[in-house]
Amino acid sequence: MIRVQQEDFDVGAEMARLTAGRTGIGGVACFVGLVRDVAGGDAVAAMTLEHYPGMTEKALARIVAEAEARWPLDGVVVVHRYGRLLPGDRIVLVATASGHREAAFESCAFLMDWLKTKAPFWKREETPAGERWVAARAEDDAAAARWKAGES
Amino acid sequence: MKLLYFAWLKQRIGVAEETVAPPAEVRTVAALVDWLRARGPGYAQAFADLSTIRVAVNQEFARLDAAIGPDDEVALFPPVTGG
Numbered sequence: 650m651i652r653v654q655q656e657d658f659d660v661g662a663e664m665a666r667l668t669a670g671r672t673g674i675g676g677v678a679c680f681v682g683l684v685r686d687v688a689g690g691d692a693v694a695a696m697t698l699e700h701y702p703g704m705t706e707k708a709l710a711r712i713v714a715e716a717e718a719r720w721p722l723d724g725v726v727v728v729h730r731y732g733r734l735l736p737g738d739r740i741v742l743v744a745t746a747s748g749h750r751e752a753a754f755e756s757c758a759f760l761m762d763w764l765k766t767k768a769p770f771w772k773r774e775e776t777p778a779g780e781r782w783v784a785a786r787a788e789d790d791a792a793a794a795r796w797k798a799g800e801s
Numbered sequence: 802m803k804l805l806y807f808a809w810l811k812q813r814i815g816v817a818e819e820t821v822a823p824p825a826e827v828r829t830v831a832a833l834v835d836w837l838r839a840r841g842p843g844y845a846q847a848f849a850d851l852s853t854i855r856v857a858v859n860q861e862f863a864r865l866d867a868a869i870g871p872d873d874e875v876a877l878f879p880p881v882t883g884g
Contacts (some may be wrong), residue, residue, distance in 0.1 A: 682884055698883065699807060701876060704860035729883065741884055761884055769857070769876075770883025771808035782809045785880035 650725070651709045653700060655732040658742055667724045667746050674723045678753035679744040680761050686736035688783070691776040698731040698740065701769035705729075708768045716745070716760050720752040727760065729770065759796050766793040802833075802871050806847075807878035810854070813847035822871070830856050830875060831865040847877075855880055 650666075652658075660681055668674050684696045713725050724746040734740060743760045747753040772783040805818045823836050834851065837844045848854065856863045857876040869875055 707860055765884035768883050769881050772882045783882040785882055
């Protein structure tokens with residue numbers, strides 16, 4: 650299940666929906682990304698996320714399909730927010746359910762790494778020095794690249 | 802041809818999207834960017850450094866040498882920073 654939305658999400662409700670009636674699931678790995686109040690040593694008062702409606706959903710669907718091809722998953726939830734968010738606000742949820750923990754942990758990390766480099770979102774931070782667009786990080790490219798082996 | 806701009810590219814160019822009719826010899830994204838640069842200082846500034854530009858053609862990531870035509874949707878944006 651993939652959603653791109655402005656409103657907040659309820660992690661517990663999403664997890665409950667993911668596992669409801671599927672007793673073959675042995676574990677769920679869940680990552681929730683939050684807005685930090687500091688970036689590069691500067692205070693962050695707010696963050697605004699912009700995305701490319703249409704392409705975003707397609708890109709996320711492709712990334713989820715790739716995870717499902719690589720690991721035996723019983724369910725995947727990706728919820729990504731856009732709009733203006735405040736420190737502490739939830740940005741993104743990735744939850745993966747599988748019979749065993751390895752597939753859940755690994756696919757959850759994979760989804761986050763690929764999402765960060767392959768889904769069309771852009772962040773703008775409000776700092777005391779003014780607004781600035783967040784620059785892509787080489788570490789994120791490296792994190793995405795570690796999953797390249799076996800890429801279909 | 803429909804063009805979309807995101808993040809600081811949109812701010813520098815001053816519009817989120819526009820419909821353009823470049824000359825027939827504009828057959829790739831790179832040629833389109835060259836043609837756009839001549840449209841004004843905002844465009845020239847936005848496209849000053851191509852290493853900071855990413856491209857999607859019809860909502861799929863593409864390279865600067867990707868072929869494009871009049872019916873395509875071409876998006877130009879900086880590297881993505883979601884998650």
